[in-house]
Amino acid sequence: MRCGDGPASIKNHRQALEDYHSGQALQHIVPKRKSKHECYDGHIARVWNLRNTFFIFFPIWFHLKESVGIKLIWVAVIGDWLNLVFKWILFGERPYWWVHETSYYINSSTPHIEQYPMTCETGPGSPSGHAMGAAGVYYTLVTSILAIMLSKEKKSSSKSLYLRGSLWTLFWTVQVCVCLSRVFIAAHFPHQVFAGVISGMIVAEAFNRQKWIYSASLKNYFNITLFLLSFAVGLYLLLKALGVDLLWTLEKAQRWCVNPAWVHLDTTPFASLLRNMGTLFGLGLGLHSPLYTESKKSSSARVRMACIITSLSLLHLFDTIKPPTHTAALFYLLSFCKSATVPLVTVSIIPYCVSGALGLQSKKQL
Template sequence: PGSPSGHAMGAAGVYYTMVTALLSAAMGKKRSRTLKYWVLWTVLWTGFWAVQVCVCLSRVFIAAHFPHQVIAGVISGMAVAKTFQHIHSIYHASLRQYLGITFFLFSFAMGFYLLLRVLGVDLLWTLERARKWCAHPEWVHIDTTPFASLLRNLGILFGLGLALNSHMYLESCRGKRGRQLPSRLGCVVASLLVLHLFDAFKPPSHMQLLFYILSFCKSAAVPLATVGLIPYCVSQLLATQDKK
C-alpha cells in the first residue's frame, strides 16, 4: 500500500482549503470574530474531521492502508494545503511555466525510474506479485500503477495551465456576470454532467502505451472543460439572454 495514503492526503488537502477559505470570507476585511463566525468555525471543522475519519476508516477497513499511513496522509495533505496558501505565484503562472513544470516532473520521474532499474530496483514489483498470487488476476488494474497516477496528475496540471491561460477563461471572467448566482449554478450543474461523462469513459487497458496516452488526455480534458469551456459557454448563453 502507498504511504502516505493518497486518498487521505487528497481529502485533507481539498477540504482544508475549502474550510479555511470559507472562514476567511466569513471573517471579512475587518477580521472580526463574532458569534456567527465561531458557530460556523465549529460546524466546518467538525464536518472536516468527520470526513477525514470516514475516509481513513474506509481505507483501513478495505485493507488498502495501515492506520499510520492514513494518519500521515491527513497530516501531509493539510501541510501541503497550508504551504501553497502562502505561494501566491501559482495564481499568476503562465502557460509556459505550466508546460515547463509538467515536462520537468515527467523527465524527473522517468529518469529516477530508469536509475532504479539500473540499480536493480523495480517499482512495479507489486504489480507482478499481485498478478501471480491474486485469486482473480484480472482484478489487478493498470490504473493502479505509479505511471498511471503520474500521467493523471500531469494531465490535470497541463489541462489546468491550458484552461487558465485560454481566451475562454479570460472572457468568462470579464464583468460581474461570472460572479452572479445563475452563472455559478449553471457552471456547477454543467460541470457535474461533464464529469459524469468523463468518468464513464474507460481507456482500453490491453495496450499500456495507449492506456497511458488516453489517461493523460482524459485528465487534461477535465480541467480544460470545467475551468475554461463550461464557464465560457455559460457566460455566453447568459449574455445572449440578457440581450434579448
C-alpha cells in the first residue's frame, strides 16, 4: 500500500501522523549532519539488537539458571512476534522515508536527514522492535536477578533497596540509550520507541506470571510455533486479499535509502518471523532431547562454566555463517534452521559433550 492510498481509515491514520510530526519537531529529533556521536549511536543500536539475547544472554543464563534462560527466549520471541503484528496493523512510518513523502514540506525545503548503515530498516516503524526487545529482555533480567538475590531478604533492608535502585537505574539507562540511538539514526520517531518500551515491559511482566513455560511439552512447542506462524501468514494473506500490501515499506526503503547496500533482507518482517519461530521450536527440541536429559546428571559449577564458555565461543563462530540472500525462500528456510540450531546446541549438544569430556578427564585422573 502506497502512502495516502487505501481506505479512509488509513488515510486518517496517516493524516494524524503528519499532524503529530509537523512543525519543527522533526528537525529536532533527527540529525541533519554527521556528529561525533555517530559511531557511538551506531554501536548502541547494534549492541542492543535482539540477536544478543539468543547468542549471548540465553547461553549464559540457561547454564546459570535454567528457568531464566527459558523465560528469556519466550519473552524475546513472543515480544518480537507481537511487534510484527503491531507493525502490520499500525502502518508506522520511518523518518528517513517519511520526510521525503509528507505533504508538510511542500511549501518549504525538506530537511536533510543523515543516514547510517543501521538506518534503512525495511519494516514499518511502530512500535520500535529494538526498544521493545531491549525493554522486554532487560526487564526480565532485572526482575529475575532481584528474585534470586533477594529471595531471603526483607524488601525494606538497605541491601534490597540498594540492589533494586542500582538495577532499575541500569535498566532505564539502557532504555534511554536504545531509544536515543534509534531516533538519532532516523529509524524511528520518539513515540514509536516509547510505545516499544511500554509494550516490551508488559510482555515481560506477563511471562513473569507464567509457570507452564518451564514444563511445556514438545507438542506444546510445536503447536505454539505452528499457531504463531500460521496466524502471521494468515493475517498477511487476509490483508493482502483486502488490498493492503504489507510489504509497502520495502519499496520505500529501497527508494529512499541513500546506499542500496544498507537495505538488508534480514530486516524484513518475514525474516524476523522465521528467525523467532526457529528459535522457539529449537528450544523445544533441545529441552526434550535425550542428550539434555543425560547432561542434567552433571550440573557442577565446573560443568556449567565450561558450557557457558563453549556455547559463547561456538555460537560466535556459528553467527558468522550468513544464509545466501539471492533467493528469498531459501534465505527464510535457512534462517529458520539456523535459529533453531542455536538453542538446540546450547541446551542439549554442548552440555552433553562438555559433561562427557570432563567426566572422561576425571576418570583418567583417578
